[in-house]
Amino acid sequence: MIDTHSHIYGPEFDEDRDAVVARAKEAGVEQILLPNINADTIAPMLDLCGRYPNYCLPMMGLHPEDVHEDFQEVLDGMWQEVSLPSRPYIAIGEVGLDFYWDATYRRQQLDAFEQQVRWARDLGLPLVIHSRNAHRELMGVMERYRSDGLKGIFHCFGGTVAEAHELLSFEGFVLGIGGVLTYKKSSLAGVLSEAVPLERVVLETDSPYLAPVPYRGKRNESAYVAQTMKRLSEVYGRSLSEVENVTTKTAKRLFGLL
Ligand SMILES: [Zn+2]
Numbered sequence: 001m002i003d004t005h006s007h008i009y010g011p012e013f014d015e016d017r018d019a020v021v022a023r024a025k026e027a028g029v030e031q032i033l034l035p036n037i038n039a040d041t042i043a044p045m046l047d048l049c050g051r052y053p054n055y056c057l058p059m060m061g062l063h064p065e066d067v068h069e070d071f072q073e074v075l076d077g078m079w080q081e082v083s084l085p086s087r088p089y090i091a092i093g094e095v096g097l098d099f100y101w102d103a104t105y106r107r108q109q110l111d112a113f114e115q116q117v118r119w120a121r122d123l124g125l126p127l128v129i130h131s132r133n134a135h136r137e138l139m140g141v142m143e144r145y146r147s148d149g150l151k152g153i154f155h156c157f158g159g160t161v162a163e164a165h166e167l168l169s170f171e172g173f174v175l176g177i178g179g180v181l182t183y184k185k186s187s188l189a190g191v192l193s194e195a196v197p198l199e200r201v202v203l204e205t206d207s208p209y210l211a212p213v214p215y216r217g218k219r220n221e222s223a224y225v226a227q228t229m230k231r232l233s234e235v236y237g238r239s240l241s242e243v244e245n246v247t248t249k250t251a252k253r254l255f256g257l258l
Helices: 017-027 039-051 071-082 106-123 135-143 161-168 188-195 222-236 240-255
Strands: 031-034 056-058 092-098 127-132 152-154 173-177 201-203
Touching (some): 017 222, 039 071, 071 106, 092 106, 092 135, 092 152, 106 127, 127 135, 135 161, 161 173, 161 188, 201 240, 222 240
Parallel strands (some): 031 056, 092 127, 127 152, 152 173, 173 201
16 A cells, blocks of 8 residues: 555654554555645655655645745745755645635635646656645646646545546546545545546545544544555455555556656
């Protein structure tokens, strides 16, 4: 298993981060991929990757909820780091659009997202995309780069069948599936079995958020990706080892980890 989306460098894990990584290894997690959030999270993220080389791997990006007035300055700094030939970053993420809580910086979010899409294109790196209450706008940006060979993950997918079809029409992209799949009231299982081949799915936790059942409401951690995999195996009617092999291979291919 690969946890393709985990923020275990965050302060929620300051007390027991090594134990969290140890539990992930014990649960069979082969690698943990870390999307960046803002300028302040880069140092703790790289620190964790330094402690667990080739196990914890960093991405570079500015999260849409962290796009404020100063976003251009922040992006310029990030570009300096990510454009270095010796960069450790395996992807551009976490980037995207989020108009759920607050659309004050809507214009800036769109601008920041599109700049980072171009980074991914120009550097040949995958994108890890966050989108909430912004499907139309997301498709609007993506459409302009449809023929540019982009690849990546639409992280925390929770949309409809029609949205799944639209997202998967971008051939280099897969859907990131996490704890929400295990929630009783979620319609995600039905959408996946109807519209999404297992080959277009990767596992993620989004730790510390969205812990799967039976840990729902608690702090999420990478080891819990096993719960989501179990549910995925039920949804697709395929064995655990098959689901593990398929999703791991997809993630490794996407991030160049083969
Ligand atoms: Zn995230």
